[in-house]
Amino acid sequence: MQWLELEGAANARDLGGLPTADGGVIADRTLLRSDNLQGLTPxxxxxxxxxxxxxxxxxxxxxxxxxxxxxxxxxxVERVRHVHLSVLPELGEMTDAAVDALFSRRERTLERYPDDPMCALYLGYLEDRPESVVRALRTIADTPGAALVHCAAGKDRTGVVVALSLTVAGVEREAVVADYAASGTRIAGIMARLRASPTYAPDLEKRGGDDEKHRPRPETMEAFLTQVDERYGGPLAWLAEHGFGESDAQRLREKLVA
Structure with missing residues (x-):
């Protein structure tokens, strides 16, 4: 795992080196992921x-x-382009810490996958904001240099977009799941930063629980990818249904694979 040891972010890493099924690897300095970037130092x-x-x-x-x-x-920084693509329904003052607020539609959300509420939430990103997910992958493919995907904690919304990107690039599922779960090793730092933020602290206080409650579990990503396979025929089929065709997928592979 190529962690980026930043003073102002707790969950930043370079995905270079992850293995593909055909013997390749993700190239260094092409796809990065992180939690919130507000605290970055010079x-x-x-x-x-x-x-x-x-x-x-x-x-x-x-x-x-x-x-x-x-x-x-x-x-x-003028040379860095920013693309804002919310994967949450825009329902007023919504953050990814406010999962219980999203569950104002709780019954519908849980019906997607009752066995794992987080998996159900991830499936909701695909249902509620497919255009944002597709544009995120297209943006990564078209970036000259490194693209960095982030949300607040860098584990859920970021985890889904990164998992789909890596899958399209041919990364083995075991490695996709392991990358997702790696955020759990940084959960104390992630949660400390969120609790120090006026934006996220109130939602976290309402939800309660210690850091362990927020730790990403490999079973959640396994379940999500399995559900995408069973419901949509796999990530590539879901993406194609929403306008991200084989030429887009090939561009993304060429961008990411060394």
Whole structure:
């Protein structure tokens, strides 16, 4: 796991080196993932932009989150493009910490997959905001240099978009699941940063529970990918149904695979 040791983010890593089923690997410095970027220091910005070659940020947070948090340090860097693509229904002041608020439609959400509420939530991203998911993958494919995908914690919304991207690139499922679960090793730092934020702290306080409640479990990503297979014929079929065809998939593979 290629962690990016940033002062202002707890869950940042380069996905380079992940193995594909045909013996290849994801290229270094093409696809990055992270939690919220609001706290980046000047040294963090230099590492990402000058050393890693960051050129595009794909921000999966809701409009409320973006407006509440305000512009982060990377917004001042002209060579970095920012693409905002919320994967949540825009229902007022919504954050990904406010999962219980999303569950104002709780019955419908849980009906998607009663055995795992987080898997049910992930399936909701595909149902509620397919255009954002597709555009996120297309943005990654078209980025010259490194693309960084992030949300608030960098584990759920980011986890789904990254899992789909890696799957299209041919990464073995075991490695996709392991990358998703790796955020759990940083859960204390992730949650400390969220609890220190006026945007996320109130939602977390309402939900209660310790850090373990928020730790991503490999079984959740396994269930999500299995459900995408069973319901839609797999990630490629779901993407094709929403306008991301074979030529798009090939561009993404060429971008990501060394």
């Amino acid at each position: 040294a963090d910005v230099k590492l990402l932009v000058e050393d890693v070659g960051l050129r595009t940020v794909v921000d999966l947070r809701s409009t409320h989150e973006v407006e509440s948090e305000g512009p982060g340090p990377l917004r001042a």
